[in-house]
Amino acid sequence: MKKKKSLIQAVPFMLPSMLGMVIFSFLPIVISIVISLTDWNGLDKLNGETLGNSMVGLENYVRILQSEEFWAVLWHTVYYIILYIPLVLVMSLLVASILNRTMRGITVFRVLYYIPVLTSWVAASLIWKWVLSPQYGVINQLLGYIGITGPDWLTDKVWAMPAVVLASVWKDMGFYGLFLLSGLKAIDVGYYEASRVDGAGRVRQFFSITLPLLTPSLFFCVIMALINAFQLFPQIQIMTEGGPNGATQVMVERIYTYGFKYFKMGYAAAYSWILFVIIFVLTLIQMKLQKRWVHYES
Amino acid sequence: MKKRTVSALLAAALTASALTGCGGKAEAPAQEQTAQSQETQEDAKQESSEESVDISAAKESGGEVTITYANFNASGGNEETLQKMYEAFHAENPNITVNIETIGYDDYFTQMQTRVAGGTAPDCYELNIENFAAYANKGALAELTGIDVSGYNATALSAFQVNGKQYGVPGNFSNVVLIYNKDLFDQAGVTYPDAAWTWDDAMAACEKISALGDDIYGIYQPITFNEFFKVAAQYGGSVLSEDKTAFTINSPENLAAAQMMIDKIVKTNVQPTESQMGGMGDWDLFESGRLGMIPTGIWAFGAFTDACDFNWDICVEPGGTQKATHFFSNALVVNKDSSKKEAAAAWINWLASSDEAAKMRIEAGWDLPAVSDESVLSGYLEITPPDNKQAVFDSLDYLAVAPIIEEYSMMADMITDKLSLAASGELTVEEALNQAQEECSAQIKLQ
Numbered sequence: 046m047k048k049k050k051s052l053i054q055a056v057p058f059m060l061p062s063m064l065g066m067v068i069f070s071f072l073p074i075v076i077s078i079v080i081s082l083t084d085w086n087g088l089d090k091l092n093g094e095t096l097g098n099s100m101v102g103l104e105n106y107v108r109i110l111q112s113e114e115f116w117a118v119l120w121h122t123v124y125y126i127i128l129y130i131p132l133v134l135v136m137s138l139l140v141a142s143i144l145n146r147t148m149r150g151i152t153v154f155r156v157l158y159y160i161p162v163l164t165s166w167v168a169a170s171l172i173w174k175w176v177l178s179p180q181y182g183v184i185n186q187l188l189g190y191i192g193i194t195g196p197d198w199l200t201d202k203v204w205a206m207p208a209v210v211l212a213s214v215w216k217d218m219g220f221y222g223l224f225l226l227s228g229l230k231a232i233d234v235g236y237y238e239a240s241r242v243d244g245a246g247r248v249r250q251f252f253s254i255t256l257p258l259l260t261p262s263l264f265f266c267v268i269m270a271l272i273n274a275f276q277l278f279p280q281i282q283i284m285t286e287g288g289p290n291g292a293t294q295v296m297v298e299r300i301y302t303y304g305f306k307y308f309k310m311g312y313a314a315a316y317s318w319i320l321f322v323i324i325f326v327l328t329l330i331q332m333k334l335q336k337r338w339v340h341y342e343s
Numbered sequence: 344m345k346k347r348t349v350s351a352l353l354a355a356a357l358t359a360s361a362l363t364g365c366g367g368k369a370e371a372p373a374q375e376q377t378a379q380s381q382e383t384q385e386d387a388k389q390e391s392s393e394e395s396v397d398i399s400a401a402k403e404s405g406g407e408v409t410i411t412y413a414n415f416n417a418s419g420g421n422e423e424t425l426q427k428m429y430e431a432f433h434a435e436n437p438n439i440t441v442n443i444e445t446i447g448y449d450d451y452f453t454q455m456q457t458r459v460a461g462g463t464a465p466d467c468y469e470l471n472i473e474n475f476a477a478y479a480n481k482g483a484l485a486e487l488t489g490i491d492v493s494g495y496n497a498t499a500l501s502a503f504q505v506n507g508k509q510y511g512v513p514g515n516f517s518n519v520v521l522i523y524n525k526d527l528f529d530q531a532g533v534t535y536p537d538a539a540w541t542w543d544d545a546m547a548a549c550e551k552i553s554a555l556g557d558d559i560y561g562i563y564q565p566i567t568f569n570e571f572f573k574v575a576a577q578y579g580g581s582v583l584s585e586d587k588t589a590f591t592i593n594s595p596e597n598l599a600a601a602q603m604m605i606d607k608i609v610k611t612n613v614q615p616t617e618s619q620m621g622g623m624g625d626w627d628l629f630e631s632g633r634l635g636m637i638p639t640g641i642w643a644f645g646a647f648t649d650a651c652d653f654n655w656d657i658c659v660e661p662g663g664t665q666k667a668t669h670f671f672s673n674a675l676v677v678n679k680d681s682s683k684k685e686a687a688a689a690w691i692n693w694l695a696s697s698d699e700a701a702k703m704r705i706e707a708g709w710d711l712p713a714v715s716d717e718s719v720l721s722g723y724l725e726i727t728p729p730d731n732k733q734a735v736f737d738s739l740d741y742l743a744v745a746p747i748i749e750e751y752s753m754m755a756d757m758i759t760d761k762l763s764l765a766a767s768g769e770l771t772v773e774e775a776l777n778q779a780q781e782e783c784s785a786q787i788k789l790q
Contacts, residue, residue, distance in 0.1 A: 088481045091460045179621040197618045289617060290763055305453045306752045308477050 080314040081105060087310030105315035114299070115316075119323075121206065122295045126274045128210040133217050133270060134263065140222035145229045155226075159219040166216070170283035173212040174199065177284075199285050202292045209280055209293060216280075217273075221266045228262030229255070260339045268331055275324050296320050395486035396677055396684035406438060408686040411465035413444040415451040416515060416673055416710075424707040428700045432693050439686045459483050464678045467687035469514060473755070475503060475674045476747040479510040485677040485684055486510060494696040498742050499713035503674045511674030512695040513713035515704070518738050519573075519669035521661065522643065522729070523636045524629070525654040527552055527559070536636070538737060540661040542577075542603050545636065549613035552635035561613035562636045563625045566604060566766045568755035569669070569745075570638075574600040576667035576743040577660075582758070583746045583789070590783045592758065593776040600663060601772045605765045617767065640671070641735055645708060648728055657729045659738050667743040672713055711735075750787045757782050 083099040085091075109115050144155050161169065176183050177198040185195030196204040236254045245253070278297040281287065287294035296316065304313030417425040422445050429441055444465065446454065452474055458464040459478070470478055478484055487509045492500065499513035521536060528535055531551040536544070549561025564570055572582050580596025583589070591597070607614045620628070626643060628634045630650040638660050647655060660668050675691035677684050694700050701712035701719045711723065724732045748754065758779045765775035 086477075086481060087456055088459050088478065088483055090462055174622055177622075179618065181621070197621065199622060200618045200620075288763075290767060290769065291760065302756075305456060306756075307750065308456075308481070 077314050078318065080311055081318050082315075083311040084309070085311045086308040087304055087313075088308055099311065101311070105312045106319065109312070109316055109319060115319075117291070118294050118296050118299055121293060122275060122277060124206055125210060125277055125295070126271065128207060129213055129274055130267065130270050132210065133214045133221060134266060136214055136218040137221035137225050137266065138259075140218050141225035141229055144222065144226055155223075158222060161216045162219040164216070166279035167283060169212065169216055170280045173208075173215075173280075174284050177208050177212075200289050202289055205285050205289060205293045209277075209284055212280055212284065213277075217270075221270065224262050224266055225259065228259045232258045257340045261341055264331070264335060264339045268328060271327055271331070272324055275320060395488050396688045397489040407440070408438060408683050409440040409442065410467065410681075410683050410687050410690065411442045411444065412467050412687070412690060413446060413451075413455065413465045414469040414514075415446055415448045416469055417443075417445045418447045421707060421709045424703060424709055428694060428703050431699050431703070432690060432697075435693075436689065439690060441690055459678075462680065464680070466681040466683050467675060467677045467691050470511065470674045470676055472502065472672065472674070472745055472747060473751050475511060475676070476505070476749055476751050478676070479503075479505045480749040483679055484510045485679045485681070485688075487512065487677065487688060490692065491696070494714060494716070496713045496715050496739075498670060498739075498744065499672050502670070502672055502744050502747070503676075511676040512691055513672040514675040514691070514695045515710045516670065516672040516713040517641050517710050518671065518735065518742070519638055519640050520657045520659060520734050520738055521636055521638050522629070522647065522655060522657050524632065524634065524651075525656055526632070527555065527635045527653075531555055531635075535656070536658045536661065538659040538734070540658075542661050542663055545661045546603075546607065546611070546613065549607065549635060550611065553611075553613045556633075559633045560615050560628070560635065562607065562638075563614055563628060563634055564604065564607075564638055565625065566608070566759070566762045568758045568762070571597075571601065571604065571758060571762060572746060573667055573669050573743050574604055574663070577663035577665060578603075579664050581746065582754075583748070587746070587748065588789050590780055590787075590789070592780040592783060593773070598773060598776060601762065601765070601776055603663070605762070605772050608766050609768055640669075642710060644729065655729060656731050658731055658734045659741070662741075666741040668738040668741045670739075670742040670744055748787075748789060754783055754787055757786075 079096055082102055082105070083096050084101050084105070085096060085099050089095045089099075140158055144151065144158065175181070177185075179185055179195065179197045179200070182195075182198070184198070188195040198204050198208045232255065236258070237250055240250050240254060276297050277295045278301075281293050281295055281298060285293045287298055297320075300313045300316045300320070303309045303316065414425070425443060425445065429443060433440065455464065455468065455470075455474075464483070490500075490509060490512065495513065496516065499516050500509070503509065503511035503513060523536055525535065528548070531548075531554070533548045533551050536548070545562065552561045553559060564574075575581055575597045578596045578600040580591070580594050580600055582592055582597070584591050608616055615628070625634075625637060625639070626646060629637045629639075630647065632651070632653050659666065675695055677687045677691065681687055695712070696714055698714075698716065698719055701714050701716070702722065704710065704712050705720070705722045708726065711720065714720070720736070723735070726732070745751070761770065761775040761779040761782075764770045765772050770778070
């Protein structure tokens with residue numbers, strides 16, 4: 046009885062945000078599923094009649110899965126993820142470890158490391174384009190000092206994606222670093238003290254204490270990084286525009302192009318739902334694997 | 344059991360919220376608009392499929408009217424000029440008030456598409472050539488009748504006709520000329536280009552100029568569909584058949600054109616490859632004084648006047664077997680679902696063809712009005728550099744209008760992709776054109 050009463054009392058408080066979620070999230074999501082079953086061009090009036098007249102069932106999905114372009118674009122995204130996730134986690138862990146001190150002025154450093162996260166991708170991409178410039182960029186200059194002729198980075202088929210990964214890691218390591226920092230802080234100092242008594246060195250402490258107890262935070266970072274990586278878009282658009290010759294083309298760009306340039310909104314909607322399914326399945330797999338490597342303190 | 348389903352649902356909710364939260368700009372507005380449009384039960388399809396508005400009758404509609412007009416052309420510096428034009432219009436037509444929206448080019452078309460789909464598009468607005476065909480073919484525009492044709496440049500007006508019906512008026516026009524670095528020509532001992540030049544003459548000059556230094560190049564011509572259909576016209580070819588029912592991308596004339604475009608990068612390297620450009624823009628290369636010639640739009644004059652510390656001038660673009668030059672124009676259109684079509688039509692007609700608007704446009708150094716009155720255009724000639732401004736008007740004699748079809752963007756992207764592969768040496772020119780022909784024919788339906 047009590048439970049029901051408090052639930053009823055809670056409803057008016059929940060109503061505003063629930064209404065917002067329904068109107069701006071759930072309703073459009075449902076509508077977009079319907080759109081993905083049509084060949085609506087994105088320009089005709091959006092109403093029941095237009096959608097009804099343009100129903101094509103699962104044709105969009107079939108065409109996408111059969112198109113060479115989809116698999117190429119999927120591979121590029123996966124390639125990005127294979128390079129990006131390990132690198133960003135290692136760098137974030139490094140950043141978190143460095144920032145995990147109680148010296149004076151450490152907050153200044155924490156802010157500095159976080160600033161890239163706050164910059165807009167447009168600004169950051171433009172700067173990185175120059176940094177990666179083959180003749181005038183900083184990176185190739187530095188490589189030149191140690192006698193290496195740097196590659197053409199963004200215009201080189203092999204190095205374009207690694208270049209984008211580099212820029213992305215720079216921008217995101219503050220973000221994940223912050224999560225890992227709070228994870229580090231949550232580790233009981235007692236563990237380190239006890240291990241020192243037993244003669245453990247810093248390296249042993251890191252791998253036997255820090256890492257295992259950090260796995261919950263790491264797990265969260267992996268999931269967030271995966272979800273974001275599949276939606277890779279702004280930096281690619283500005284740095285390479287999908288080039289050279291389509292070597293860095295990714296899914297979200299295709300969705301945008303089909304929906305807003307080629308007037309094939311139904312196709313684009315189907316594309317985005319396939320993207321959703323991929324991300325969803327991967328997240329589920331991660332959650333299942335959780336039991337194997339994530340160590341939650343009882 | 345329960346825990347697993349709950350966590351599965353949570354995973355779904357988390358993914359969904361993450362997707363909506365971090366979604367690109369393109370996703371969110373479209374979804375918001377579709378939610379709103381569910382409420383507007385207007386069934387536009389039930390009305391007659393073609394709505395037309397008679398421009399000549401527009402002036403007679405009395406009564407106070409307020410209309411909305413959206414554009415992108417004024418963004419980035421010309422908002423004041425547009426406002427002045429409106430004030431002049433309002434003085435002549437005090438009963439018509441226009442709410443002007445100026446939106447940046449990058450965001451303009453996504454928001455316009457969403458507004459049209461949601462039924463909240465402005466009464467009149469601007470469109471570029473690429474999007475005009477799609478909007479007209481999908482029935483978003485009102486047909487314009489009763490236009491005083493004599494006031495407009497004929498080519499410009501014809502660009503916005505579909506099946507003989509006028510769906511927009513040209514709000515401005517600009518074209519492409521050859522801009523060259525006089526100092527580099529002097530250094531290489533080559534005579535300046537003139538209107539009689541062919542690409543063979545240009546290539547000879549390029550060789551001499553490129554020889555001046557390792558990072559000096561003769562010419563830069565973008566390898567895009569935009570350039571290709573024009574160069575094809577210069578060799579007597581075209582991308583579509585005369586009646587626009589078939590693709591003719593790999594015709595022998597087109598092959599000659601594409602060969603010229605690609606050879607100068609791949610064979611003689613008088614044009615830098617993308618790697619050699621290293622991300623530098625083509626204008627930047629010209630402004631740095633290391634480029635002999637660049638065919639580019641007349642809107643570059645302002646930028647080059649400021650940035651170039653060498654002498655430069657212009658001339659009509661070289662030809663192949665004949666001359667063909669680019670022509671760009673933006674259409675001013677009336678929303679088919681507007682309830683104030685007459686007022687909207689009056690405004691865009693005034694903006695596009697009245698003498699006052701034309702003069703203001705030229706004086707502000709904005710772009711050119713698409714009018715036929717030469718005396719109005721003469722003010723343009725007096726602004727130098729470049730000295731040979733007359734070449735802008737001479738180029739008008741050889742205009743090649745873009746092959747506008749409904750799926751223009753897709754066709755343009757496909758052909759550009761194949762040509763880029765040829766420019767980076769991965770395909771031969773012939774393979775590139777053949778593949779483009781195959782793919783376009785397979786994926787795009789022509790009427």
